[in-house]
Amino acid sequence: MMTMNRILAGAAVALGLATGAFADGHEKTKVGFVYVGPVGDGGWTYEHDQGRLAVEEHFGDAVETVYVESVPEGPDAERVMTQMALGGADLIFTTSFGYMDQTINVAGKFPDVKFEHATGFKQADNVSVYSARFYEGRAVQGHIAGQMTESNIIGYIASFPIPEVIRGINSAYLHAKEVNPDVEFKIVWAYTWFDPAKEAEAATVLIEQGADVILQHTDSTAPQAAAQAAGNVVTFGQASDMAEFAPFPRVSSIIDNWAPYYIARTQAVIDGTWESTSTWDGIAPGMVGIGEITDAVPAEVKASAEAMVESMRSGEYHPFTGPINKQDGSVWLSDGEVADDGTLAGMNFYVEGLTGDIPQ
Known part of the structure; x- marks a missing residue:
C-alpha cells in the first residue's frame, strides 16, 4: 500500500x-x-x-x-x-x-x-x-525448458512489449529451440508488472493450452502457485529466487542482485565522484545470478546448463551468436556474429520460429 x-x-x-x-x-x-x-x-x-x-x-x-x-x-x-x-x-x-x-x-x-x-x-x-543482462538468464532457462517439456509447448507470461521483455523471449526461445527443434512458444501479454490475479490467470490459460513449462517476466509468485496447483508444470523464479516453490515446480531462477551497484553509487555520492553513467551488467559481474538448479532437472541437463553459465561468466559465450534470422526469415546475425549492444538495447523484433506479432 x-x-x-x-x-x-x-x-x-x-x-x-x-x-x-x-x-x-x-x-x-x-x-x-x-x-x-x-x-x-x-x-x-x-x-x-x-x-x-x-x-x-x-x-x-x-x-x-x-x-x-x-x-x-x-x-x-x-x-x-x-x-x-x-x-x-x-x-x-x-x-x-x-x-x-x-x-x-x-x-x-x-x-x-x-x-x-x-x-x-x-x-x-x-x-x-x-x-x-537478464537475457543471459533467459538463455539458461530456455536451455533447461526445451529439454524438460514433454508437450513441446512452453508458455511465456510477458509484461509489456519493451526491448527488455522482447530480448528475454527471443533468448529463451533460441536456446529452447537449439536443444529441442520441436518446441513451440505460446506468449500471453499481461500488460502489468505485478498483478497476481492476472498472472495466475495467464498461467492457467497457458497450461490449458498444453504448456508444461511456464516462463514469466512478471513479478509475483502467482504463476508458481498456479503451476504447483496444476501438477506436472515446470517454472522458473523471476527476478528473485522464489525458492519456496523449489525443488518443483520452480527448478531454477534468475536472481537480480542490485546491492553492489546501489552501494557503489551511494559511495560515489558520498565521495563527490558521482557521474552520469550507463551500466549494463550480467552474470560475469554478478548483477544476474542463476538460482540453484534443483535435482528435479535431469543430471545431464543440469550439467550442461551449469556449463553454459560458466561460459557466459568467462565471456566465452554470448546468447545472441549467429546464425540467427529475424521472424520474417531475413538474416540478422551471420554464422559466428555476435549481436551488438545497440541492437539488443532497442530490440523490437522476434527471431525466426516465434509466431504472432509483437503488440504495438
Whole structure:
C-alpha cells in the first residue's frame, strides 16, 4: 500500500523539512527508492528492496534510506519523486522502465539531486541508467525448458512489449529451440508488472493450452502457485529466487542482485565522484545470478546448463551468436556474429520460429 509514512514520519516529506542530520551536525546522505510494486512481491521489487537494505547495512548511520512502494508508472511517479527531492534526498533510484520520462522531468527541476533510472535509456547530467543482462538468464532457462517439456509447448507470461521483455523471449526461445527443434512458444501479454490475479490467470490459460513449462517476466509468485496447483508444470523464479516453490515446480531462477551497484553509487555520492553513467551488467559481474538448479532437472541437463553459465561468466559465450534470422526469415546475425549492444538495447523484433506479432 502506497503511503508517505514509508518515507518519513508525519508530513515532513511533503514539506521538505526533514534534516536527516547527525546529532553532531554532520548531515547524512539520504537515498530514495521508487518502487513499481510492493516490497513483498517476491520478485522484482523485493530484490530492489534487498539492495536498499544492503545500503543501510553497509553504511550504517552515515546513510538514511527512504522508499515508496506500488507507485504507478505515470504522473503519480513524478509527484513521488518530487516529494523525495523536496524531502532532502541526495540520490534517488527509480526502479521501473515506465518511470523514465518522469525521472528526466524531475531531475531537470532538481539539478543537485542525483537520479538513477533502472532499465531505461535517457540520461542527463544528473541522471544515470542501469540494467542487467537478464537475457543471459533467459538463455539458461530456455536451455533447461526445451529439454524438460514433454508437450513441446512452453508458455511465456510477458509484461509489456519493451526491448527488455522482447530480448528475454527471443533468448529463451533460441536456446529452447537449439536443444529441442520441436518446441513451440505460446506468449500471453499481461500488460502489468505485478498483478497476481492476472498472472495466475495467464498461467492457467497457458497450461490449458498444453504448456508444461511456464516462463514469466512478471513479478509475483502467482504463476508458481498456479503451476504447483496444476501438477506436472515446470517454472522458473523471476527476478528473485522464489525458492519456496523449489525443488518443483520452480527448478531454477534468475536472481537480480542490485546491492553492489546501489552501494557503489551511494559511495560515489558520498565521495563527490558521482557521474552520469550507463551500466549494463550480467552474470560475469554478478548483477544476474542463476538460482540453484534443483535435482528435479535431469543430471545431464543440469550439467550442461551449469556449463553454459560458466561460459557466459568467462565471456566465452554470448546468447545472441549467429546464425540467427529475424521472424520474417531475413538474416540478422551471420554464422559466428555476435549481436551488438545497440541492437539488443532497442530490440523490437522476434527471431525466426516465434509466431504472432509483437503488440504495438
